[in-house]
Amino acid sequence: MRTAVARAAACSCVIGLALAVTAAAQGRGGQGQPAVEKAPPPTGERVRVKVGHANVHMGPTTVNEVIVLAPKGTVLPVLGRRGEWVHVGMSPALRKTGMVMRWYKNEDNGWIHDSLLEVVKPDGP
Numbered sequence: 829m830r831t832a833v834a835r836a837a838a839c840s841c842v843i844g845l846a847l848a849v850t851a852a853a854q855g856r857g858g859q860g861q862p863a864v865e866k867a868p869p870p871t872g873e874r875v876r877v878k879v880g881h882a883n884v885h886m887g888p889t890t891v892n893e894v895i896v897l898a899p900k901g902t903v904l905p906v907l908g909r910r911g912e913w914v915h916v917g918m919s920p921a922l923r924k925t926g927m928v929m930r931w932y933k934n935e936d937n938g939w940i941h942d943s944l945l946e947v948v949k950p951d952g953p
Contacts, residue, residue: 867917867936870906870917871908873906874903874904875903875904875914875946875947876903876904876945877899877901877902878944879944880900881897881898881899881900882897882941883929883940884918884922884926884939884940885938885939887939888915890941894929895918896918896928897926898922898940899926902922902925902926904916904919904940907937910939912943913940913942914939915938915939916937916938917936917937918936918937
């Protein structure tokens with residue numbers, strides 16, 4: 829009887845810990861959670877992928893889930909920056925040209941590390 833009670837108590841602790849970790853991750857833009865619920869408007873700056881493929885993450889860390897791989901030459905509007913990460917808008921065309929890494933949930937923005945991008949100079953007169 830004591831063994832069964834001890835097992836039930838241990839199981840409850842593990843379940844409680846798992847729920848607490850999940851709730852904490854959801855509040856910080858953890859795995860599978862967008863770091864920004866609604867994307868800000870574009871800044872006017874644009875960037876181009878300068879490597880073979882760039883991971884577009886759900887949030888500004890490598891821990892966040894990869895949504896799509898953007899191919900070299902893809903030009904994206906900048907929505908903002910956070911440290912070494914660039915918040916970019918994603919067009920529906922990227923879903924056709926990029927390599928989809930998971931099923932979309934209507935994401936229209938993501939994060940790419942700035943080392944994979946180059947700034948596109950605006951067209952001048």
